[in-house]
Amino acid sequence: MVSGKPFFNRSDAPEFVFRVFTNVPEFQALLFLLFLLLYLMIVCGNAAIIWVVCTHSSLSTPMYFFLGSLSFVEICYTTDVVPLMLSNIFGARKPISLAGCGVQMFFFSAFxxxxxxLLTVMAYDRYVAICHPLHYGLIMTQKLCVQMVLGSLGLALLLSLQLTAFTFTLPFCRHHLEINHFLCDVAPLMRLACADIRVNQAVLYVVSILVLTLPFLLIFISYVFIADTILRMRSAEGRQKAFSTCSSHLTVVLLQYGCCSLVYLRPRSSTSDDEDRQIALVYTFGTPLLNPLIYTLRNKDVKDALRNCIFHAAALDSS
Structure with a gap:
């Protein structure tokens, strides 16, 4: 029977299970090992960036403070998803409660x-550094940097709380429901509700615009000014140095926003749950994994700091 009330205060609250990737045991074991390896690489890679930023004095600048904050968020982001995903790869799927699903959705959306x-904040940091280098130290103070990181987190928590609460006011009229995904994301859950979800879909679309389109527009505007400043530089060495400080960030931006836009900004009539799940694998594993690789392989300061830390650790072990 269709009920117009959510299940929050009912003893027969629904449970959810995630659709398996494959029913072939050999492939299940292979996927488990692959995803576990990727997760460990993500945690170790981003933890290494946090460690080197916190311990190396040459990286005590706003740019690397934001990079360390981004790495911390990446670890939290994947940790919210991957452990539960790994536990459900094999045939015996473990159900997740309504409250558990809500908690995962909240933190997944928030992070x-x-x-x-944070990617938008980092674009502003590069804008100030390249377009107003003489005033960089006066503008990008430690207090402002902390406020920008905390502001990003606070706004994200607020949007995530509203989106999660709005989603879970929908009625779910069956006790056992299968989510065609590997996590509790908003769109797959809404399609399991036994109610008209057009208003919820509109809210999701508006939130997606606030989170994706507006920040990307700010990043684009920042890089328009950055490109104009770089092109007007007389020194080829100066242009190369300025470009190198932006290329890593721009690569991460295009990957992150590109994948997320394909999932959350495409018309629902032109997409499917299977496609969303495949794209979600990219921004769940790809971006957090490539983030430390891109910033270490394309950033001389980080590479030098990591090399010094490794040599120092090796010297301590040998002594």
């Missing part, structure tokens, strides 16, 4: 939004 906002 995902924070990721996008």
């Amino acid at each position: 995902g939004c924070t990721d996008c906002f």
Whole structure:
């Protein structure tokens, strides 16, 4: 029977299970090992960036403070998803309660939004550094940097709380429901509700615009001014140095916003749950994994700091 009330205060609250990737045991074991390896690489890679930023004095600048904050968010982001995903790869799927699903959705959305906002903050940092280098130290103070990170997190938590609460006011009229995904994301859950979800879909679309389109527009505007400043530089060495400080960030931005836009900004009639799940694998594993690789392989300061830390650790072990 269709009920117009959510299940929050009912003893027969629904449970959810995630659709398996495959029923072939050999493939299940292979996927488990692959995803576990990727997760460990993400945690170790981003933890290494946090460690080197916190311990190396040459990286005590706003740019690397934001990079360390981004790495911390990436670890939290994947940790919210991957352990539960790994436990459900094999045939015996473990159900997740309504409350558990809500908690995962809340933190997944919060850390995902924070990721996008931090990338916008990092674009502003590059804008000030390249377009107003003489005033960089006066503008990008430690207090402002902390406020921008906390503001990004606070806004993300607020949007995530509203989106999660709005989603779970929908009625779910069956006790056992299968989510065609590997996590409790908003769109797959809404399609399991036994109610008209057009208003909820509109809200999701508006939130997606706030989180994706507006920050990306700010990043684009920042890079328009950055490109104009770089092109007007007389020194080829100066242009190369300025470009190198932006290329890593721009690569991460295009990957993150590109994948998320394909999932959350495409018309629902032109997409399917299977496609969303495949794209979600990219921004769940790809971006957090490539983030430390991109910033270490394309950033001389980080590479030098990591090399010094490794040599120092090796010297301590040998002594």
